[in-house]
Amino acid sequence: MTHMIDIGAAAGIATQVGDLLGTFAFAISGALMAVRKNFDIVGIAVLACATAVGGGIIRDLVVGVTPTAFVQLRYPAVALLAALLIFLWHPPRRLTHRPLDVADAIGLGVFCVTGTVTAYTHGLGAPSAAALGVVTAVGGGIIRDILAGVRPSILHPEQEIYAVPAMLGAVITALLLHVGHSTVITGTLASLAVVVLRVLALRFHWRAPLARPTSRRPKD
Amino acid sequence: MTHMIDIGAAAGIATQVGDLLGTFAFAISGALMAVRKNFDIVGIAVLACATAVGGGIIRDLVVGVTPTAFVQLRYPAVALLAALLIFLWHPPRRLTHRPLDVADAIGLGVFCVTGTVTAYTHGLGAPSAAALGVVTAVGGGIIRDILAGVRPSILHPEQEIYAVPAMLGAVITALLLHVGHSTVITGTLASLAVVVLRVLALRFHWRAPLARPTSRRPKD
Amino acid sequence: MTHMIDIGAAAGIATQVGDLLGTFAFAISGALMAVRKNFDIVGIAVLACATAVGGGIIRDLVVGVTPTAFVQLRYPAVALLAALLIFLWHPPRRLTHRPLDVADAIGLGVFCVTGTVTAYTHGLGAPSAAALGVVTAVGGGIIRDILAGVRPSILHPEQEIYAVPAMLGAVITALLLHVGHSTVITGTLASLAVVVLRVLALRFHWRAPLARPTSRRPKD
Numbered sequence: 001m002t003h004m005i006d007i008g009a010a011a012g013i014a015t016q017v018g019d020l021l022g023t024f025a026f027a028i029s030g031a032l033m034a035v036r037k038n039f040d041i042v043g044i045a046v047l048a049c050a051t052a053v054g055g056g057i058i059r060d061l062v063v064g065v066t067p068t069a070f071v072q073l074r075y076p077a078v079a080l081l082a083a084l085l086i087f088l089w090h091p092p093r094r095l096t097h098r099p100l101d102v103a104d105a106i107g108l109g110v111f112c113v114t115g116t117v118t119a120y121t122h123g124l125g126a127p128s129a130a131a132l133g134v135v136t137a138v139g140g141g142i143i144r145d146i147l148a149g150v151r152p153s154i155l156h157p158e159q160e161i162y163a164v165p166a167m168l169g170a171v172i173t174a175l176l177l178h179v180g181h182s183t184v185i186t187g188t189l190a191s192l193a194v195v196v197l198r199v200l201a202l203r204f205h206w207r208a209p210l211a212r213p214t215s216r217r218p219k220d
Numbered sequence: 221m222t223h224m225i226d227i228g229a230a231a232g233i234a235t236q237v238g239d240l241l242g243t244f245a246f247a248i249s250g251a252l253m254a255v256r257k258n259f260d261i262v263g264i265a266v267l268a269c270a271t272a273v274g275g276g277i278i279r280d281l282v283v284g285v286t287p288t289a290f291v292q293l294r295y296p297a298v299a300l301l302a303a304l305l306i307f308l309w310h311p312p313r314r315l316t317h318r319p320l321d322v323a324d325a326i327g328l329g330v331f332c333v334t335g336t337v338t339a340y341t342h343g344l345g346a347p348s349a350a351a352l353g354v355v356t357a358v359g360g361g362i363i364r365d366i367l368a369g370v371r372p373s374i375l376h377p378e379q380e381i382y383a384v385p386a387m388l389g390a391v392i393t394a395l396l397l398h399v400g401h402s403t404v405i406t407g408t409l410a411s412l413a414v415v416v417l418r419v420l421a422l423r424f425h426w427r428a429p430l431a432r433p434t435s436r437r438p439k440d
Numbered sequence: 441m442t443h444m445i446d447i448g449a450a451a452g453i454a455t456q457v458g459d460l461l462g463t464f465a466f467a468i469s470g471a472l473m474a475v476r477k478n479f480d481i482v483g484i485a486v487l488a489c490a491t492a493v494g495g496g497i498i499r500d501l502v503v504g505v506t507p508t509a510f511v512q513l514r515y516p517a518v519a520l521l522a523a524l525l526i527f528l529w530h531p532p533r534r535l536t537h538r539p540l541d542v543a544d545a546i547g548l549g550v551f552c553v554t555g556t557v558t559a560y561t562h563g564l565g566a567p568s569a570a571a572l573g574v575v576t577a578v579g580g581g582i583i584r585d586i587l588a589g590v591r592p593s594i595l596h597p598e599q600e601i602y603a604v605p606a607m608l609g610a611v612i613t614a615l616l617l618h619v620g621h622s623t624v625i626t627g628t629l630a631s632l633a634v635v636v637l638r639v640l641a642l643r644f645h646w647r648a649p650l651a652r653p654t655s656r657r658p659k660d
Contacts, residue, residue, distance in 0.1 A: 281501055282497070282501075282506065282510055283506070284504075348511060351510060366587075374483065374486055375474070375477075375479055375487065375588070376483075377477065377478045381482065382482070384482060427480060428482045429481050430479075431480075431484065431527050431530060
């Protein structure tokens with residue numbers, strides 16, 4: 001796998017560290033959603049794990065490797081640790097929204113970059129790698145929301161932009177990989193930019209345009 | 221892959237043309253569902269893509285190849301084009317049902333045939349290929365409906381027959397492949413028959429039988 | 441595949457028999473859910489099949505083999521037979537809960553053991569095999585519930601323990617495989633124990649602890 005060598009050992013370790021951080025963050029978001037829905041301890045653990053490893057499993061199945069979550073047990077272990085922490089200590093249910101959103105933003109920011117890098121190192125072209133990076137980043141949250149019975153953030157009409165930051169992060173990462181200037185520092189900066197962009201979007205209610213309202217259109 | 225040679229270059233191209241057409245049609249149906257649900261432009265694009273490539277990704281994972289949607293970028297490109305068209309021009313929300321159903325019928329008709337052909341050319345036996353063809357055809361619509369929070373058409377108790385036309389198309393295609401008489405013309409005719417059958421079912425409210433009503437059964 | 445030899449021909453056949461039994465039981469649960477939701481005959485067949493083969497498809501994709509459900513047609517055939525039986529004879533809708541739960545418990549008990557064995561024989565380590573066994577066991581039921589539009593049993597806050605028996609069965613099976621003492625008898629006993637534990641949990645309303653109620657917590 002020549003790409004793997006191109007990117008280098010430091011980047012490989014950084015990707016793993018990032019994946020662990022993203023796994024932890026998404027697991028926190030899943031556990032908080034479970035608390036909000038009043039799930040029991042098993043439901044908290046299940047939703048934390050599904051959110052944390054769901055996107056990565058899709059990514060690994062697409063690139064054709066055994067899903068990392070089933071090979072390297074530190075990923076489910078980190079997710080279970082997050083679930084335990086939230087089970088033991090969590091904000092009152094009505095105050096779970098903000099920490100859930102922030103944890104989700106961190107997972108989103110990390111996974112759109114590491115997902116793109118992983119896809120690229122397994123031989124996908126830069127555009128495909130960016131697309132799979134986005135799927136990796138948004139997949140876990142979609143699984144979390146469907147299992148919990150709430151509308152996925154990525155589709156919610158009254159929601160702040162969610163997929164756009166992940167797309168930007170994935171495209172920037174794929175471009176840097178393509179021109180050979182992807183480093184641990186650029187990856188970290190790209191992740192941070194996505195997290196900040198998502199949090200700012202939440203803070204200032206940045207939304208994507210709706211399709212033109214039909215009530216103002218002439219009959220045609 | 222000897223099967224691939226049996227089917228021939230013309231059929232291979234026809235399958236790709238069909239897949240592009242089905243991708244476009246399913247993307248239109250996903251985008252119209254997003255409009256009906258008042259999603260923003262990102263939600264329209266996401267739902268169009270998920271509907272258009274969802275069934276094919278499942279098919280490719282089952283036969284063990286890298287999902288086409290991540291290798292050949294014309295598939296997501298066609299889906300995004302459909303999303304853009306619907307974003308720019310679409311009927312009023314209350315009038316989206318009929319065009320959505322027709323677009324969905326076209327995708328269903330095309331994918332049950334091309335999905336069966338693709339599965340067969342990758343070495344599955346005729347019955348398995350037909351089963352995977354049906355999954356390819358109904359998969360995208362199920363993903364669309366679950367993401368949008370509506371009950372999947374295939375399961376809706378008050379719905380006209382949906383899976384039956386796809387099953388017929390897939391079984392006919394598998395039979396033709398098995399006896400070596402599958403051609404571009406038979407495939408096109410099978411697809412057309414499925415589309416017509418589904419549209420007629422919608423028009424004349426053809427429904428599958430329910431299980432016996434329990435109220436009329438004696439207590440036992 | 442040396443593991444396959446370790447386990448032996450008898451265990452291989454037992455695993456297949458178990459998988460057929462679990463497939464039948466889960467198909468019954470899916471068909472009963474379809475009856476409860478008043479689905480038509482196609483909806484009954486679709487939900488029976490999706491419930492019966494869903495978990496196994498995820499398992500096979502993770503271990504990297506062509507999903508058994510598409511290779512060995514006896515699995516979908518058994519699921520369709522179950523659907524037909526339930527279509528022809530089923531309890532009144534309001535009495536479907538108990539038989540559905542029992543059928544689901546049987547599927548859960550069988551699949552957590554056979555799923556773990558299958559994962560282990562394909563080279564996964566014992567802890568990973570147990571994790572995949574649990575996913576195999578709970579996957580079909582989650583797919584059934586999401587398609588039918590009800591909250592998955594595994595997450596329901598007011599539900600008796602569901603994942604815990606499956607986890608116990610999978611961990612015991614993985615331990616026995618690891619120490620080389622897994623036999624047809626131990627596998628059968630482990631499955632039975634899971635079924636009994638789940639049915640007792642339903643009978644006596646055993647539940648997992650909720651996260652500490654927030655209303656009684658001091659502000660901190």
